Amino acid sequence: MSLAQKQPEPDFSDLRHAPLPVAGDSAVLNADALAFLRDLHHRFEPGRQALLRQRQQDKGRLPAFAEDTANLRADDWRAAPVPDILRDRRVEITGPVDAKTVINALNSGANVFMADFEDSTAPTWANVLSGQRVLQAAVRGELRWRQTADAPEYALEPAHAALLMVRPRGLHLDEKHVEIDGVRLSATLFDLGLFAYHNARILAERGRGPFLYIPKLQSAAEAQWIESVLAHLESALGLPAGQCKVTVLIETLPAAFAMDEIIHALRQRIVGLNCGRWDYIFSAIKTLHSQPGFMLPERGQIAMTRHFLHSYATRLVQTCHRRGILAMGGMAAQIPNKRDAAANETALAKVRADKQREAGLGHDGTWVAHPGLIPVARAVFDAAFEGSNQLEVMPDGDVAAADLLKPCHGSITPEGFNDTVEVCVRYLAAWLSGTGCVAIHGLMEDAATAEICRSQLWLWLHKKNLHLSDGTLLCWGLFDAALLALPGRLQREAVLGHDKVGEAIALLETLVRSPELADFLTLPAYESL
Incomplete structure (x- = not known):
């Protein structure tokens, strides 16, 4: 379609969109x-x-350099x-x-x-x-x-x-x-x-x-x-x-x-x-x-x-x-x-x-x-x-x-575990309130950092016999305790999205307890937004 030419009046019988929420947005759409x-x-x-569909087929495969493009990688273009x-x-x-x-x-x-x-x-x-x-x-x-x-x-x-x-x-x-x-x-x-x-x-x-x-x-x-x-x-x-x-x-x-x-x-x-x-x-x-x-x-x-x-x-x-x-x-x-x-x-x-x-x-x-x-x-x-x-x-x-695949070793401290849970809940609460980046403990958190925390929790809690740095067994009881400690404190502190904390906790629990690691937290969260 060339926009330089006058187009016939478009037929939108196949297209639906939500009501425009703000005056002036009709100029956008x-x-x-x-x-x-x-x-x-x-x-x-x-x-x-x-x-x-190809992404779904590739899930679980170990990445590798493709053999059929070896010449492309070797050539000096x-x-x-x-x-x-x-x-x-x-x-x-x-x-x-x-x-x-x-x-x-x-x-x-x-x-x-x-x-x-x-x-x-x-x-x-x-x-x-x-x-x-x-x-x-x-x-x-x-x-x-x-x-x-x-x-x-x-x-x-x-x-x-x-x-x-x-x-x-x-x-x-x-x-x-x-x-x-x-x-x-x-x-x-x-x-x-x-x-x-x-x-x-x-x-x-x-x-x-x-x-x-x-x-x-x-x-x-x-x-x-x-x-x-x-x-x-x-x-x-x-x-x-x-x-x-x-x-x-x-x-x-x-x-x-x-x-x-x-x-x-x-x-x-x-x-x-x-x-x-x-x-x-x-x-x-x-x-x-x-x-x-x-x-x-x-x-x-x-x-x-x-x-x-x-x-x-x-x-x-x-x-x-x-x-x-x-x-x-x-x-x-x-x-x-x-x-x-x-x-x-x-x-x-x-x-x-x-x-x-x-x-x-x-x-x-x-x-x-x-x-x-x-x-x-x-x-x-x-x-x-x-x-x-x-x-x-x-x-x-x-x-x-x-x-690129070398393991990365380290520990999980009690403070680190609790902070991971808190960042997930606070970020999701802010996101569900309409804010996509939020300052938490001196760092600017966005969907990418929240995804790290969410996927880490899933990884840690689905592994057996994993211990925190103080010797405590990392178990679902620790996760439940960390979640239970948050609503009252976050309400008192009036953090961004504090009225969405309950919804954020419910969503995080669903994601972390799922037997499969979800591809993106923003996919289910978007349906609640």
Whole structure:
């Protein structure tokens, strides 16, 4: 469908969507935009379903480097050159798509802001529609926000604004508020299609995109599906081929074995890979939990210096630089503490050490979750290299499959176990209340970190004869006790979503007690949202 031509009045007899909740949202889901989404659905939903079926068939298989693409990995090909505007990405900030966050992030001094419809946004109908409206205003330089009529106004500073990138929801997620022929629309197509329809041509005219982050891919076939979607978007919107540039998050264990293949599938538009470390740890649990002897310690002990994570980051930098694209480091989730100088310095020291590790390994940039961490991260990367990036750096080491699968040993303390339960409950309560990222004990938690905690609890409690560090048998009684201790305390502390704590506990119990480890906690949670 060429939008440059006048189209006949669309027939929406096969399409239903929820009532628009906020005045002005009809501009987001107007008739032409709905026709655009319907076309995407008919073209690409069969392929998505085939890919999701393949994921189910691959469950339980030990990842390996594919033999039939060995020549592709060995050959010295390169992706298309990275555009000048994307060559310096030393500090990126991420966050949800509400107006205040978007304004603060774009004004933060970071090189890039990734507006996140996925892990840090609870996908209520109001959130996803208002997020699209917020990004429309941001792209046009018109975004304003104030909390109350007499409060100060927040506004963009276009001259200093970070480069905007958008992360749509993952391939596995649906948008339940839009159905076509009784079938839910893909959340990827909804987020990506609406953003591109309303903003792609403006961004292209300004030489600023559209630029996208692609989450949770597991294979080159999934990357090829994304390539097909983006090529169609460019054709339909009258954009040059390859105009949409993407960075792919390597945040699943299977994808770590297919980085070359993923880059090759997207070689005309890919500009980088990112170490999505939190989802990657979750994916390791999900992929390997049935392997004999597999176990992970509490989250605080799973640092990027662990062999399997260091190997993953090393191979990512090697692969990116060999193919001529950027290698982006992972998230610093610490939150600066202005009220406690000692705690603040401890947090900043951890961030500084982590960013020094990334820069020393050869990463070209990194992520932070809070504007207060930008100066620390920038100072580290400024000291590491003088130019825009360090694409010429090639880390030493031959990373084999065994390195990516090496066990990670450690312990589970009583405090660590209880904290894991609390993070799950508090995050789920906030998410069910419509908030997708929340500060808990000095860290910014999102769906990825909650998934680690949820899958760890399942792993620990379904193993026999597992003990805490003090010798206590790790059993269902400990889990029940930890849950029972939370409602009263969280109500008294009035934590975010405290009125949803009971619902969150019930959902967590169902997920953890299930005989099978659920693929994603957001799938059942979405039905309750």
